[in-house]
Amino acid sequence: MMAEAKHKVVSLTGNYAIAEAMRQINPDVVAAYPITPQSAIVEKFSGFVNNGLVDTEMVRVESEHSAMSACVGASMAGIRTMTATCSAGLALMWEIVGVASGLRCPIVMPIANRAISAPINIHCDHSDSMGARDLGWIQIYNETAQEAYENVFLALRLAEHPKVQLPVMVCEDGFITSHCVQNVKIFDDAVMKKFIGTRKPEFALLDLKNPITVGAIELQDYYFETKRQQQEAMENVPAAYLEIGKELSKITGSDYGFFQEYKTNDADAIILTMSSATGTARSVVDKMRAKGKKVGLIKLRLFRPFPYEAVAKALEGKKIVGVLDRSMSFGAHSPLFGEIRNAVYGMKDKPALQSYVFGLGGRDLLESHVEQVFEELLAGKTNDEIKYLGLREVSQ
Amino acid sequence: MNPKELAEKVTKNPKLTAGHRLCGGCAAPIIVKSILATTDDPIVAANATGCLEVATTIYPYTSWDIPWIHSAFENAPATISGVVAAYNALKKTGKMKENVKFIAFGGDGSSYDIGLQSLSGALERGHDFVYVCYNNEGYMNTGGQRSGATPYGAAATTDPAGKARPGKMEFKKDLTKIAAAHNIPYVAQASVSNLADLTMKAEKAFKVKGPAVLVVLSTCPTLWGTPPAKTIEMAKIGVESCFWPLYEIENGVYKLNYRPAKKIPMIDFMKPQRRFKHLFVPGNEHMLENVQKHVDDEWETLLKLCGEKA
Structure with a gap:
């Protein structure tokens, strides 16, 4: 400090x-x-x-x-x-x-x-x-x-x-x-x-x-x-x-990087957040680390311009990354996920990625949601679909 | 301001210079130059999107020899609010010494319609600026669409003279009285056909502390379908027919500035104009009557407001 x-x-x-x-x-x-x-x-x-x-x-x-x-x-x-x-x-x-x-x-x-x-x-x-x-x-x-x-x-x-x-x-x-x-x-x-x-x-x-x-x-x-x-x-x-x-x-005394990494060095699974959801995620990282699970967190601060190169460097060699978006781009990748996907494109040793959407309209992001994300990532469960956190699925 | 003095000032220091690409016979630059000539103080202008803006600032050229800003269609009053606030901030802290005048120009599209809220807000807040609407009675920058200022009966591209609906069926909005309802120090209606009257009003508008609004009839040969050389004459008939009376509202008091010796019938104003052509075919006589009656009624109301009639 x-x-x-x-x-x-x-x-x-x-x-x-x-x-x-x-x-x-x-x-x-x-x-x-x-x-x-x-x-x-x-x-x-x-x-x-x-x-x-x-x-x-x-x-x-x-x-x-x-x-x-x-x-x-x-x-x-x-x-x-x-x-x-x-x-x-x-x-x-x-x-x-x-x-x-x-x-x-x-x-x-x-x-x-x-x-x-x-x-x-x-x-x-x-x-x-x-x-x-x-x-x-x-x-x-x-x-x-x-x-x-x-x-x-x-x-x-x-x-x-x-x-x-x-x-x-x-x-x-x-x-x-x-x-x-x-x-x-x-x-x-x-x-x-x-x-x-x-x-x-x-x-x-x-x-x-x-x-x-x-x-x-x-x-x-x-x-x-x-x-x-x-x-x-x-x-x-x-x-x-x-x-x-x-x-x-x-x-x-604060740092002003484009993003902030938390326990990512040896992490087997990383989640990427922005804004207040980071606090919840950080707490989950600590709890899971205490149980011996190697999880980490990246909080992105600068979204425009998007720091592609720095993000790519941070994710190089990582196994799996879950991206948490608090908004959607209907019919397309959610904004943060889309950028992360762009950032890792062309990387030799790129991580598997999973898109998560949470918290629309103020819906709480609970620690259990973040834990669920980490467990899924640690189990290597990814697909090309958006996974929703804390959502009741209702058809039209 | 007498014509000689005005001519001298406009020639010596045009502020809006030659080389712009407004149509031949467009009344807007005459109005703008005349108004700007009435103050010797430094002046800063905001301009709404419209003919005046587009035709005077085709990058990398500009016809403006004064500080000038354009941001969008509906926000010239809000934009000048910000400039005035910046000026006040600089004055307050002693970083600026000059006394500066502020003015915003907009056509009837931006003033009567899309920017009415912005204008209303700026008037209510009481910024010290002059707002000028050059009213050519249609959206001319985009090709002659109907506006809230388009008169009853006129054909517009978005309200053409059709079989089921013969052009605009609503009477025009009264921006002058809407502006006056904000209880601002000065509001006036003027015409390009009477520059002595217009410049007198501009002088008053610049003089008052707080917002002032000038709504000026601005002949548009392109929309009206009249020869460019008839621009002043057409606006004059507009005034002489009492379609566009010249009056002012100073601190809430109405004053008629010009009373035609003989009121010209409205058909004399409409007949030379292409946009009213369809009203002169058999079967549409009632519309001409409606126009005349409406103008007569409005004129009577105005005479009463101005204390010219009990």
Whole structure:
């Protein structure tokens, strides 16, 4: 464990921990609309604004579509901009989510992951942000309130990195993380302020002496090149992510790898998780290890851009891997499983893979489910079908 | 602003420069240039997707000599909200000293229809900006589809003059009064045919603290089926027939800015336009009567609102 900078330990929900990060960042503009289970972020932050604890101009918009639109305007003006949303809110702002990345706005947007309608459901799964995975945003998934808090800072620096200039979603699990109280280390305001520095945009709409046109129409002759540049920016993310993470770890003592491995070295079976399900899985790993079963765990943090090479390296030579998705891509491989399958393609000594889907609409992932997964993997039971955890099978 | 002064300002500092690809006879650039000429302060513009946006910014070219932003079709008011918020943040912390004006442009598609919520939200929040709707009464960037501003009886590509339904059967939405219902400091209706009136209103709109809305009749030769050279004349008949009255609502008080000496019949406005052609075939007389009656009723209501009639 590395040395940690001065901090206090506070009992906070994931949402309040994120709001606390936003207070410390003191963004120039926040434009946001409340939606369960994200609301507490915006509510808490509104309190900071109305009590003069931040200098932020708060735009209390009438919808998420306008939230992202106002964020685009503010970000292109040349200043620091944040918002937060989830589920239907993210779906409503969809169009402008793509505009934000296309215009290369370094907006940071915490997401309290929630299921997508219909049926309407306010609880956690990843179908909202996973559905937005091809809209050109960086996506970081967080297990705990602490991780979410710290990654808001990392995200801000990453978004504004000169070689990146892309928006970032910082995802926490709705209710499970957003509403559960955990002990969170809040680092000193001054330390975090120094870490984030100031934004230095190359171009700004409010640079009156150098008027620019933002959002011009690009037709067959230019659009393609612009999109290619977006890909290049994404390709620059991993190096920038690690570089900024290294700097941040000097403050927090945390590691900021693309993923975190837990007891994988000698593991006969590994499961791959994201976000809060990791906690449950880790506990099962410990219990099964105590019984002499060689099981391990990988928690993926960075989903976009996807760290194929690093994942492949981690899985090389492993026997069998179960991939746990909290969302589906109907009629196709589930998002995380599909990426893992891509990552191991071409590997000489590739592991057997099994796709699991769990927790849609907030369905609990129990330790018994994870144990079942490990037992199946240890028995070498894999097939090409999706296995569902905690589901009652009902035909149409 | 007198015509000479306006001409000088537009020539000297056009803000929207030549080289754009709007149609010959399009009223939009006349409206935009005239409005922008009424302030000497630095100005930042947002633009909804539409003819004005598409035809002025075909990458790598731009006709805008001022900071300008386009994001999407329905969100110019929300976009400018963010820009204004950024400006306020910079002003508050002393990082910006200049007094800047903010303006958003949208056609009737983005203003009356798809972006009405965005506009309403921005007006309610009270941002200090001017919203300009150049209303050509149809979705012209996409080829002449029906909008909420398309007048009763007009044919549109999504509401053609058919045997079972002879074009649009609903009267147009009243965006000016919808804007006024937000109790904002200034709302006005203007026309490209009266630039003295338009620039007077633009000056007022820039002057007030808080949101101001200008809804401007903008002849579209492509949709209306009128010769480009008749753009000003057509809009003028629109005003003289009381189809498009010139009035303003300043802090809730209605004022009629122009009263035609002799009200021109609506058929004089409709007859030269291709989109109303089908109304002039036998059997459709009742529709012409409906139009006239509706315009008369609206005019009477407006006169009362403006205190011109008890």
